Amino acid sequence: MSVLVFIECADGKVKKSSFEAACYGQQVAASLGTEIVAIAIGEVATEELKSLGKYGAAKVLVDEEPRLKDYVSQAYTKVVAAAAEKENASVIILSNTNIGSGIGARLAARLQACYAANVVALPEISGDTLKVKKSVFSGKAFAEENLSASTKIIAIKKNSIEVKETGSGEAAIETFTTALTDADLNGVPQETVRATGDVLLTEADIVVSGGRGMRGPENWHLIEDLAKALGAATACSKPVADVGWRPHHEHVGQTGITISPNLYIAVGISGAIQHLAGVNSSKVIVVINKDPEAPFFKAADYGIVGDIFEVVPKLIEEAKALAK
């Protein structure tokens, strides 16, 4: 019996959300008296994979099949299922990303497993049952669910688990191959064009986001300059993307991307529930709005009541000074 953790990679590196999944897996494995094995797919730097040893992975299986350089749902599912069978995994941990949730649902069907997505805390373990807490209704409530099938799949919501090194060892790397058919590979991406700039929005620790209060795209340099000074990604509210001030892939909320950065700075955004649905699991929320009655202040950890065009240039100056 083991706990298998699926590791997502981008640009040859392990994504932060996968370190979170490894830490979660390590703690579950410790409670079950077993160890974690990780599975990574595609080209990933060996040092990155070895570093998973610091987060409890004794071994990392790597499938470097060139056709799996980019995510292919059926094929990735088959590889993870084969790794789970090889390692006799009773618990499989994924990150609750687009890729993780795509694989999770397919895996559950393939392995006759139970699957809990959006999990926000370590499970309570009672015999063969894992009780998990998950975020539901776009982050407005929590649900507890008992997972009792012999194979359990858990997808961790980003930023729910602190990434902590638990050891100094290096994980052993083992090449892993899975026999794939043409049918497994009938949806291979031909080209991937990076949507965001320097910092990937879904992986960013800090996000600076602008709303209709920015008045127009000609003022977006304020959002970009603040983001640059903080090493942050940029985002926006839906109407901003709808009118074409910003591209749609930056739109966060119920109908856009869901993010959970450590710091979310909302500039000139009112805080409608549809917007909050995509950002309310951020660790710290800072709101800048000239209207003290703006609903976003109720969800904020820190609020600045003031005019964007006075407040943000000062913040940029301060952030630049701190970075020196």
Ligand SMILES: Cc1cc2nc3c(=O)[nH]c(=O)nc-3n(C[C@H](O)[C@H](O)[C@H](O)COP(=O)(O)OP(=O)(O)OC[C@H]3O[C@@H](n4cnc5c(N)ncnc54)[C@H](O)[C@@H]3O)c2cc1C
């Ligand atoms: C089905 C459905 C799905 C939706 N999905 C989403 C979604 O995914 N994401 C999303 O964002 N929205 C979504 N919406 C839209 C949502 O309801 C709001 O209309 C939207 O979030 C408002 O965007 P905003 O805050 O940028 O604009 P506004 O509501 O117009 O707010 C602008 C804010 O800027 C402030 N402001 C103006 N000038 C200044 C200044 N100079 N200095 C400081 N503050 C200033 C104002 O006080 C105001 O609070 C959805 C709506 C529906 C019906």
